Amino acid sequence: MRILGISGLHNSEEFKRRELPGLSDREYRISQGRDSAAALVVDGRVVAAAAEERFTGEKTTGAFPVNAIRFCLDQGGIGLDDLDLIGHGFAHERSGLESGDDYLDRRFTEVYDPERQLDWFAEHFPGAEVRSRFTPVSHHLAHAASAYYASGFDDCLVLVADGRGETESLTVYTGIGGKLEALHTVxxxxxxxxxxxxxxxxxxxxxxxxxxxxxxxxxxxxxxxxxxxxxxxxxxxxxxxxxxxxxxxxxxxxxxxxxxxxxxxxxxxxxxxxxxxxxxxxxxxxxxxxxxxxxxxxxxxxxxxxxxxxxxxxxxxxxxxxxxxxxxxxxxxxxxxxxxxVPPGAGDDGTAVGSALYLHATRKPETPIQPMRMPYWGSSFSSEDIAEHLATRTDVSSRRVTDEEELLAETAQALERGEVVAWFQGGMEFGPRALGHRSILADPREARMRDHINNLIKKREDFRPFAPVVTEAAASTFFEIRGGRERQYAHMLFTTRTRQEHRDRLGAVTHIDGTARVQTIGADANPLLHALLERFGGLTGVPVLLNTSFNLRGQPIVRTPREAVDTFLRGGLDRLVIGDHVVVPGGVS
Known part of the structure; x- marks a missing residue:
């Protein structure tokens, strides 16, 4: 069964700007339906997922995810008419509105009504038959499904908490035997x-x-x-x-x-x-x-x-x-x-995945859903794709290093010398965190490295911390992580304390309160980054790196080789390792 899930509410902010002129830009941002995305689930497995912002460059956009949809269909080698079902992570109903409010009535008609999704499909995919396959999934149920069905847990409690769904802001479910049942709503x-x-x-x-x-x-x-x-x-x-x-x-x-x-x-x-x-x-x-x-x-x-x-x-x-x-x-x-x-796409982009997983679980329960490991579900590029783009650049020098051991050793040495390295590998991560495929990496040992990246590269507030990425084997040595729980930190969604004896050695990734937003990496999850951590650990005794998202302030995480090189140059980073190519600004690499 092939199921497409989408998120977002196209035209939500535009409607508010038209109806309520004179507000500030910050006030116009207060609108539902941001973080639009698309995901493709085939026979219980997520085969592709991406947020629309990565294609348009507009951070947190709620625009109809036409680019993300096309990417997912291309990854699956199918067309829209080949889909069995299409889910959307909202199921607004007019009956839930305050009666007699013209503004809310118009907003429902123009933004929230599930019929609008059919309009957007008709506009971008003319001639495709969508109506019979389209199913709105309530927002919190889509969130719950994105966590429960991806977790691999059999029986568990499921909590959803956000700004609001259709009418609720918190829902507690049980997930038992593959079925979600609501217990409590706020x-x-x-x-x-x-x-x-x-x-x-x-x-x-x-x-x-x-x-x-x-x-x-x-x-x-x-x-x-x-x-x-x-x-x-x-x-x-x-x-x-x-x-x-x-x-x-x-x-x-x-x-x-x-x-x-x-x-x-x-x-x-x-x-x-x-x-x-x-x-x-x-x-x-x-x-x-x-x-x-x-x-x-x-x-x-x-x-x-x-x-x-x-x-x-x-x-x-x-x-x-x-x-x-x-x-x-x-x-x-x-x-x-x-x-x-906690799934890596815990925000509204994750309801694209969740709506597709929910429809699979309810329509084809006999086919088990594959638990997720790492969400490398986005755009990827071959060495030839990368070389083709680099050949057009006159503002960088690049060379191909086909020997993986040489590439890893060279990169580890550069990091040990204090270089800040842009790291672009494999499929783009789904969700807001860089999990080792679209990352900026650096030496985690000195606090001044944090300040250098904040002030000169990311150009962001100096109070904001950076996260460490560490091998699973070393995680409990450097951080207060109980043995056996290392993989719960794989998606960079939990803080824990850096162990007291290592805080001075991890000054760039330990926050003011002694905590760190740790990401653990196993050799099975990301072999290349795991190997790089081991090489860096061999040089320094610390198999840990500073890991932040490969983007600059106000920019989504990079998706393509062109965006990678442009961002690398604008940010003033020292080197870019993109696939098996090493790139430096101008000069000789």
Whole structure:
């Protein structure tokens, strides 16, 4: 069975710009349906998946994923009419709207109505028969499926938490015997994702994009300074219940579309909001820390309740909130569950994968779904493709190194000398993290390397940490990872502590609070990067590298050789290892 899954809501921001003129760009970003993507599942296996942003260059775009769809079909060697089913990770219904609101009615008709997806297919794939094969999948169910069916777990608890789905913001499921059953939902009016996003907005960042910045900033704050204020805004109740009465302060349509009502309350409590790009004060750090604590407290409250009620010992977890690595690390370290799985595409792009997996599981349950290892499901290029592009460049020097041992030894030596290396190999990763195929790599030992990459290459805020990638065999030596849990860190979605005795040796990848967002690599998952880590470890005694995404500020992760070379030059990196080619700026390599 061949199933295509898609995510995103085309025209969502454009509708808001037309209907509500005069808002700020940050306010227009507050719209549902970003992170559009496509995924192809064939007989229970993900064979291709990619976010539309990688093709258009518009970060977090919600545009109809026509380029991603075409890529997936090309990878599968099929056309649109060869598909058995098409799923979409939203299933809005007009009955869920507030009656009599013309704005919401028009938005449903022009953006949310599943019929609009058929319109976009007809526009981009004229003549293809889609209607009989198209199935909307509720948003949280698609998230849940992206985690449960990819995990390989038989029986587990499944948590979905985000800004909102159709009408809900948190759902708890059981995943038992291949079936998902909902136990509990929290309506959008009490959304943890929206709460965290509004604090992100208050602190001068972009909502629905920069929450990870607030997460990093929180580590610099006093987690207790504003604890009393947050407890007034977020109430933990008996059983699995919690409430976020703060969000009710967005009283009218304009406030709900901009969160001006909630922001006014935050300014009353904490002082003026930070202007974008303005100086960061200690109170900003303390506010971020308090919001992080509130999020973690609510998540653990829900999870502990359902762990006791169901007796299920494993957890799958997805939704935008599941990209909060600090909260994920706390959940894992709490030992409430034996195993925790978060898919690499935990955000809305992952509902493309999830909607396809859900349809497979419900329509063809006799064919098992293949658990995932690494999500290298995107564009890849042969050595010949790369050479063809490099032959057109006059601004770089390149040479091919066909001996893999020579390539690895040379790259390890360059890293040991302090070079910053762009690393472009194999299929592009799915999800927001660079997992060793579209990475910038560097020596992790000196804190000054972090500052160098932040200031000169990535041109981003200096408080933001970089992640380490480490061999599975060495992970528990350098980081506080329990033996047997190394593979849970494969997707760079959990923080843990760098062991005290190694913090000075890992200054570029250890955050201010002693934590690190670790990615572990096994030889079976990424043989080339694993071998490079071993070579670097042989030179330095540390089989760890700094690993950050191969992109610059405001740019999606690179997809093609052209983007790789252009970004390499703009970023001022020292060398690019792209396939079996070594590239340096100008001169002689």
């Amino acid at each position: 309506p959008a009016m009490h959304s943890l994702g929206t709460l965290y996003g509004v604090f992100t907005l208050y602190l001068g960042f972009e909502m629905a994009m920069d929450e990870y910045k607030m997460m990093g900033l929180a580590s610099y704050g006093d987690r207790t300074r504003y604890e009393r204020e947050l407890r007034k805004l977020v109430h933990v109740r008996q059983g699995p219940e919690f409430a976020v009465p703060l969000l009710a302060r967005d009283g009218d349509l304009l406030q709900r579309e901009t969160h001006r009502g909630v922001l006014a309350v935050l300014e009353e409590l904490f002082g003026p909001a930070r202007e974008p790009g303005g100086p960061l004060e200690q109170r900003h750090m303390d506010i971020a820390a308090a919001a992080q604590v509130a999020l973690e407290r609510c998540l653990l409250h829900v999870l502990r309740h359902y762990r006791r009620q169901t007796g299920l010992r494993d957890l799958c977890y997805a939704g935008g909130v599941a990209l909060n690595c600090s909260a994920n690390g706390l959940i894992l370290r709490s030992r409430v569950f034996d195993r925790v799985f």
